[in-house]
Amino acid sequence: MISNLSPPIFFSLLLTCCAAGDAPVAPLAWKELADGSKVATAPYDRANESGGTVRCWPISGMFDCLSVFEGTWREAIRKRYTALPAQIGSQLDRAVAGSGYRCSLEADGGGYQEEIRNENSAKLIGHVYTDISGNEPNWSRDYVEAYMRDNALAAITLYFDCAYVQDALRNGSMATLGTTSIAFDKLAGNASR
Template sequence: MHNLKLVLTIALVALSGCSPPSSEGRGIEPPLSWAILPDGSKIAVGPLLPEGTAGSQPVVRCWPQAQGFECLAINGEKFRDVRRFRASELPVRLWEEASPAGYECQITDYMGIGYKETIHGTSGQLQEHMSSNGFGTIEGSWSKKYVEDYWRANGIQPKTLWMNCLALTRIVAPNSNATIGTTDVSPSLLDKGS
């Protein structure tokens, strides 16, 4: 049991060094092609990276809102970066910035299901919270109030928004990135417990 905890600790710490792949060295990625889902939301699947396997392609899903779209993007395989953001138009490219100011959720199913949530300012990562079922019961996500209060207190203008990282982890971790395009994932799931 002690060895399992050690391995899970190392895996979650490894999340700290993971960030979405940049387009540098790969050329400019092609524009996203969008499809409409039965609920009216739109989904786009990015290209498979050379080291990736089926199901690890980046996926973006956007729900129409009164003023544009609310979007959820996921990228990666064993360590998946997830961002929630608002856009006036459907995005044409993935991952415009490595770690924009705001909130990010990273999901893993490596050696147990776990997640890491972070708050970023314009100068980089400011706060971090990690949890894994390898340590016993998986802890709950930061509350929306906690994250928004932190942004306000520190003058952060977020580009990426809070989500219930734990609720999303339970659905996505045992499956593929494409899971965000199912009825299991919705804005109400992302806001669960806010």
């Protein structure tokens, strides 16, 4: 089962400061929510064209995290990954790369794209959804897990119900990630919407 995978070894790289020549990144301020999850937000920085929100749920001694961050053209990119408690805390997961599932909001705000990438972050398969009304079914957890298994891909970034997250954020804002509008079981594809 994909949610029982060990954390990515390279995740500790996120706790280092930054690339050569970059300014230090201020640590995230985490807020604990009533369900035991934690949420942190990095305000949008025009100079670096980045910012976003990450929420982490405690699951079996680890954290299962969903990040939503904005980049060039204010595109929202979403990733889900696991981490040890000591590994969350300093930055958004912008550097989490490698094989797995991703979802991004198209720059014009009219749709979103699901994709699966290999260990070099090269896109292997993708689908663009232009109908954000929910009439076009998105990929299921079973489909993503089978594709990854059949193509011998290790999951660094995990499946989540992109349409569910997209709908919650579209009807709210980035701050919606830190509310009861996002339930872990629905996010992970364990429960119906």
